[in-house]
Amino acid sequence: MMSSTGHVFYGDLRSHERVSIPFSTFMHSCKSYLGGLNAADDSSKDKGIGEEPTCSEEMCSASLENSEQLYLAQVSILNTENKERCSLEVLKEDIQEPIFLKGRPFSSINFWMSRAHMRSSTHYDPHHNLLCVVAGCKKVTLWSPSASPFLYPMPVYGEASNHSCVSIEEPDYSSYTRAKYMKEYSERVVLNCGDALFIPEGWYHQVDSDDLTIAINFWWKSRIMTEMLEHMDAYYLRRILRSEDWWIQRWTK
Template sequence: MPMGCEFPKIQTFESALSAADFESTVELTNFPAVFRGCASDWDAYSKWNPFNSGLDYLEERAGSVEVEAMLSRTAPIFNGDIRSHDRVSLPFSDFIRFCKQHISDKGNGSDVDAKSADLTPMPEDYRPGQIYLAQFPILNDEKEEKVQLKILRQDIQTPTLLGEKSLSSINFWMNSAQARSSTHYDPHHNLLCVVSGRKKVVLWPPSASPSLYPMPIYGEASNHSSVGLENPNLSYYPRAEHSLKQSQKVILNAGDAVFIPEGWFHQVDSEELTVAVNFWWQSNIMSNMPEHMDSYYLRRIARRLIDREMSLLVSKPSSTDLRHQSEHIDQSHIGMAEGGNDNVGNESIKKGLSTLHEKASLHDLDPSASQALHELISLVHDHVNAVDTKDDRVAHLLWNLEASRLRDVLLAMARYFPRTLEALILHMLSPIAAEVLTQKFDEIDQQTGEEDRNQFFREFYGAFDDEAAAMDIILSRKESFAFQAFKSVLDKYLGVNIASPTINI
């Protein structure tokens, strides 16, 4: 995703949508939306409010249920990586009393019974705010036996906009103190409903993955970002500089909900004693994707990302004005045109440059093509070979020439400087220059008729002693460039770094 947010502002709906309208205008766009008052008609909206006897109600309804809470070592941030937190099993009533204790400690409720006797023991270094009841199931279509809080199901309603969707799960979320979930995405569509309290949700589209540095795809926390939203270490995560520019923020008060499409990264900040319920369901795309097609779609999507990355890497230079580079050409190199021998040394190059304007067909070259021919031959003479577009003058020259002018330059080299052309292609063509060259070949194909196109390639490859070797060099180096783009895709989108294979370039 380019700098800045290319998506429209997240839409807010003040009234409920029908299931049909939600599916057609929101869900199918894979774009978030906010729904005000979505949960305000639930019984839970009034009964679960921690500041209005809600804690007593929850303890009475489900206090005996054994729950598993997160105990974060990085509170108030709760990371998905299991190395950053412990799972603590305790009665729901104990979790409620920890919440009451937090209220009492802050002086927010003198009438709250915050007795801590017989509470589940916590580690010696436990601090208030480290505990969070996250993603605890009220409903689960696969693990019904683990749905301990199903007794709370009667206090909530499936929002009308979800219609008859087959829900994967309904989950209960509650934090005693302020809490932040680390930036992550979910593998399901998600409707997050705030029952009590307040949440701030920061959202990024999946295309923002490069700036969020996703954890390695093979890891236990593969759906999490490895970089913090605030004050990222830009020396280690340079792409994170633009992460906030690619995000949007929404505020959810009690009763509000936000639709978070699958794959959208989100960071959630919860005020103290916030209670929420979320609904997960599988998207139509994933539901209708047969497993036997997975490898095909994987290859198609990987290829599309590679092509996009190659387009980003091969961008028109803006910092270097190649017109000024010709001023630095050593005019002493101008000599006579090359003969038919295989000598690619300085003498043949000097001779080649001198007769540039003595041959009628060379004289017909327009100024920009003539200058490019001068420079390409000079580059071969000077043995210039850089590794990226910033310093790769061959790639610069090829890119800056229109396809028709490059065709004329290459034909002139093939006819009058064949050994120089051979040295350029066999010894100086970098991977990115090979990619630029083949892109220009495609443009030439589109701009010329079949007869002229065939004649051009016959003359171009006919200048080489071994035509097959020249073609192999161009294609091998083009593939080498594609592999560089592939590595970049793995890093940006999958959090995977790999070494380059041994390639003869």
Template structure:
């Protein structure tokens, strides 16, 4: 049973503002772990002005990437290797011809691949409070889904092209979000698939409180550390995530996660119980 509409009907809006400075952001949202939408704040970014599928095709180099399809979190999904420009061409063709296309590019370390693009974005009110920022790109067709999960880092999510819908829920509902035992780097997944919901298996899920928003190009959403969120692309879209770690978190949380991921890759931790292994 698909309950996305039902959750949206019972959800509340996320607080929305149109501007922010570093001091106010830290005091009102960062320290309080409170979500907020900064509406249109990124509209003047070069990324919002310039980035589209044709822009990516004009980049000098091609790169190997890893793709997913369908619901990355709750489906039995694994990465598969592809070429960046070949994928962009396939996405463009699907978009132009209104074809069904499910592959999408997630958590691409875009500035490692294309360092010349670093100046196209800017997170000054966030970067003043973080020591390390892991910035990744999300590119894909309409309909792509990242099911409910909770990132261990604070996340500023910027919409560059197209629209995306977010549904979020507080850490207060950790137990009734039904956390999965599967390993996922830097996050915890929910077992609940709201596109194929099993009420008997997850009887308390709909008692949780939810908030929702549709992000448009230039909007930035602050998703606080460990808050649950579900994301669905409403259009072919390009997005940027900035996962920020404070100085303390770099030497505690991030260090611990790297050790766990290293053990996982070597087969010592949840070797056959994860979301990250490449399809053979």
């Protein structure tokens, strides 16, 4: 993905676009950004490797100029709902399924890779999520669903209803007054190589990725989501629970 807002990736589809480049070209750009490309070329000249970029790579160079705007995000290794989207299905044989997830029907397994520091906007997923860091470091900030009033979710009828309206770079507390308390209701977790984090369905999270961070995540439906027959059922359930919670708080004051 290419972001129009620098190193921050928002759920708003107008803030980013999908770009198609060969994986080898992306890896070439990672080496270049980290300053390892020249050293690799010098050591390989006598061995006949370190070839010049191909024509297809040169055509992609314009998309690779701003490293802070490029992110290999949610590339499917497994996708039970749309098998045609599995761009990296070849990696499935290299991934060991966690023992405690044996027998669970996955919705998808995804590959994530940043070549420079990246930030995701605050959002929740409609699936249980196991985030596993393969290389680098990710810092994850978590909020339980009860913190939703402080995060100002986008309208349910919009294109990114699972994302927060509050900017993580320059929050507008005059428009979102409750947002100034959001940190008080959050938990922060640091994931290094070999670490994994379970993020329950509906829990908001914001992720910072260091340079050249690689991760794999597993998504699977909870029991309650599996029993949802219609797309909007989950929304109606949230509204009912929120309404009940409001009445409980009102009558227990």
